[in-house]
Amino acid sequence: MKAEKKTFFAGMVGNILEWYDFVVYGFLAAIIGKLFFPSGNATVELLKSFAVFAVGFLMRPVGAIIFGYIGDKFGRKKALTISIVMMAISTTAIGLLPTYETVGILAPVLLVLLKLIQGLSVGGEYTTSVSFLVEYAPQDKRGLYGSVGILGAVVGILLGSASGAFITKVLSEDALYSWGWRVLFFTGVILGLVGYYIRKHIDETPKFLELEYEELKSKSPLKELFTKGRSQLLKTFALSTFQAVGFYIIFVYIASHLSVFVKFPKSVALTINTVSMIILFLLIPVFGFLSDKYGRKPFILFSTFFTLILAYPLFSFISSGSFENALIGQVVFAVIVAGFMAILPTTLVEIFPTEIRNSGYSIGYNLPFAIFGGTSPLIATYLIKETGNLASPAYYLMFAAAIAFITGLFLKETAKEPLK
Structure with missing residues (x-):
């Protein structure tokens, strides 16, 4: 893989995974509501399902503080490697969760915990990946390189939409409720493994290395x-x-x-x-x-x-x-x-x-x-x-x-x- 393509993919992959999960969760919200918050009222089930989704948003600023610190203190590569692992594990784990029928109240509790972990990782993923891309870019291509980060989000949305449309076409409603919904979350592990491998084997950005070499890293980035x-x-x-x-x-x-x-x-x-x-x-x-x-x-x-x-x-x-x-x-x-x-x-x-x-x-x-x-x-x-x-x-x-x-x-x- 050429260096430029490798850099682009390393910057994009986490955003693809993040927005793929966003679309898939929204697409499956009614199913998740029925399986994890059964009440006999479809509207109440859907509201609870979306409430869990909102919890992830609340964790984004916390993730921003944590991963912002890691990125400034230990490098963009370190922050990106940790965030992709957290995202891949939490996305895949949702697909493995037992439902309310199997373990009762533990099922929605575990779902909330996994959405919190996702929210943390998302809070640092996009912005760190953009910093990574722009710091790698030649001066006359920074706009192009930086745009690749948001491009990853759009690819993730299109991938999630296509996956959702495909699985509803090939599976019956019974199959979708019993096991089909899990398949869409398992897809995340493929993106996660490939992203982890690429990020593990790419160099730190020249700008951060320059900062380290000149011993100019901030002792307290937040302060x-x-x-x-x-x-x-x-x-x-x-x-x-x-x-x-x-x-x-x-x-x-x-x-x-x-x-x-x-x-x-x-x-x-x-x-x-x-x-x-x-x-x-x-x-x-x-x-x-x-x-x-x-x-x-x-x-x-x-x-x-x-x-x-x-x-x-x-x-x-x-x-x-x-x-x-x-x-x-x-x-x-x-x-x-x-x-x-x-x-x-x-x-x-x-x-x-x-x-x-x-x-x-x-x-x-x-x-x-x-x-x-x-x-x-x-x-x-x-x-x-x-x-x-x-x-x-x-x-x-x-x-x-x-x-x-x-x-x-x-x-x-x-x-x-x-x-x-």
């Missing part, structure tokens, strides 16, 4: 972050708020919106979402490449500005009841936010110095995801309930875009500068 890196941390939080809300509203919530409120069949809603994800997948490396030529700031301002002015009309268009309108609206959303999502990873790596980069990026990025990301579908649904307006989720998206746009105005362009 240094909150004394010297507060401005960068606040910018990271503000920009990541749009990333969290944008991703969960556009690529997670809208599928449910089309199904529940616009009354599209689930298969149609998922088809529209899949098409938009493919567009996102194709555009991310393109925008990453372009940002190396034209800078990060123009694309951040472009994406947030056009989200601010087009979110409401696009949501109205999507909610009109027409398949063509919904597809066009979702695709336009994907085009608008692709630039931001492709470029944000590299931008946030570039604003921190190496000695506190992993801690700063991990904490500043994961906090908004815990606060705003996981709650976005809930808030979008609440807005519709209170206003009776199917386009009202756009207000939340516009709020996040406005914060990121204002922050973007104060960003210093970093594309042509060496890493701090």
